[in-house]
Amino acid sequence: MRWHFTDRVYDRTEDILVTYPRVHLRKGRERRVLEGHPWVFSGAVAHYIEVEPGSVVDVCDADGLFVGRGYYNAASSIPVRMLTRDEDATIDKRFILERLASAVTLRKQWIDGRTTNAYRLVHGESDGLPGLIVDRYADFLVVQFHTLGIERFREAVVASLEELLTPTGIYERSDVGTRRADGLEDFPTGLISGEEPPELIEITENRCGFLVDVRRGQKTGFFLDQRENRLDVQSFARDRDVLNCFSYSGGFSVYAGRGKAARVTSVDVSATAIELARQNLELNRLSPDVHPCLTENVFDYLKACRSDGVTYDLVVVDPPAFVKTQAALTQATRAYISLNRRAIEILSPGGILVTASCSTQIDYEGFFTILKHAATAAGRTVQVIRSHTQAIDHPTPVSFPEGRYLKCFFAVVQ
Numbered sequence: 001m002r003w004h005f006t007d008r009v010y011d012r013t014e015d016i017l018v019t020y021p022r023v024h025l026r027k028g029r030e031r032r033v034l035e036g037h038p039w040v041f042s043g044a045v046a047h048y049i050e051v052e053p054g055s056v057v058d059v060c061d062a063d064g065l066f067v068g069r070g071y072y073n074a075a076s077s078i079p080v081r082m083l084t085r086d087e088d089a090t091i092d093k094r095f096i097l098e099r100l101a102s103a104v105t106l107r108k109q110w111i112d113g114r115t116t117n118a119y120r121l122v123h124g125e126s127d128g129l130p131g132l133i134v135d136r137y138a139d140f141l142v143v144q145f146h147t148l149g150i151e152r153f154r155e156a157v158v159a160s161l162e163e164l165l166t167p168t169g170i171y172e173r174s175d176v177g178t179r180r181a182d183g184l185e186d187f188p189t190g191l192i193s194g195e196e197p198p199e200l201i202e203i204t205e206n207r208c209g210f211l212v213d214v215r216r217g218q219k220t221g222f223f224l225d226q227r228e229n230r231l232d233v234q235s236f237a238r239d240r241d242v243l244n245c246f247s248y249s250g251g252f253s254v255y256a257g258r259g260k261a262a263r264v265t266s267v268d269v270s271a272t273a274i275e276l277a278r279q280n281l282e283l284n285r286l287s288p289d290v291h292p293c294l295t296e297n298v299f300d301y302l303k304a305c306r307s308d309g310v311t312y313d314l315v316v317v318d319p320p321a322f323v324k325t326q327a328a329l330t331q332a333t334r335a336y337i338s339l340n341r342r343a344i345e346i347l348s349p350g351g352i353l354v355t356a357s358c359s360t361q362i363d364y365e366g367f368f369t370i371l372k373h374a375a376t377a378a379g380r381t382v383q384v385i386r387s388h389t390q391a392i393d394h395p396t397p398v399s400f401p402e403g404r405y406l407k408c409f410f411a412v413v414q
């Protein structure tokens, strides 16, 4: 018998309302969830229950009152990730389809489909689907299942995406460390539906063309979260000599070139990334002969510029996350200060520093403090003129500080 979706799920033979196992919180620990935080940390759980990992459970306060519904994994330091606070909601295929449909509708409102065909369709917790990432690259989708709980909805996710978007293919990139923290031991990648994507997918972002390697590229292939910051770099680039540190496939470089920069130098330690940056410049009719692409360590490159007296008018610094755990914070803070100091030192007076950090552990104020120390060490005056975060398709619930990861400041250096 086929499953029929009704408003609530009833046992098909006995017509009894399906209930979910209950997880009780310690006294007072429901507040954060009621405020909309999507995670229940282990310290908040009064006692663990015996259910199949990944099962849907009801979260109750110490008095037994319903707080919300989520999926459960006792092996994780986040034993429950919340799916809804609606007691009448049934977590089934239709629930997944509706969540995905509303995420898609928002992206259609937010992103101009005439100029951009690559963006994040589903940003996990922010779209009410914890652990799920779905990125669109032209006619293909790339998905990541970060947790055991969302893994159990794999079929519903794939079927819903096919129904809502009819993509040419859906490719999986669940090669993410977070799965290990969730007790998963496999990191699946590969085609899960439709046709194999080409070696490089050509996408359009604000009318710039980019080639994206969804199989081997970083994250799902492209740093979609910097889209708006790249556009801002374009508006500051005219006639400037630009240095793009940690360029990856040349995202900021292409925009700077399109903004009529005199020259854009891209530096990344990965030869594959630099080759792609070269191709992306060419795709946008920017010659790599004018705009050098260098496979080098940024720290060494900045040091060499300083000792050779080389300066730039705009420097982009967008490193990988230096800190992934709280314990590594002090060391990472030092690394950010030193990196930004080096970038500030080689800026000509009136030059622009575009500096980013995607470490969640460093917050907005913390990043200001890092820049203060970097400016002091460099002996320069630095004024922030723009402070941005991740692009619109990566929203963050106000009650979810862990979701606010990207900081991108534009500063004038005198």
Ligand code: SAH
Pocket (backbone or CB within 6 Å): 218, 222, 223, 226, 246, 247, 248, 249, 250, 251, 252, 267, 268, 269, 270, 273, 296, 297, 298, 299, 318, 319, 320
């Ligand atoms: N700004 C890019 C994304 C940067 S991702 C964009 O908008 O698309 C971080 C990049 O830093 C990766 O490509 C990685 O290869 C590179 N990287 C990491 N350590 C490096 C180092 N020490 N020197 C140069 N590049 C480095």
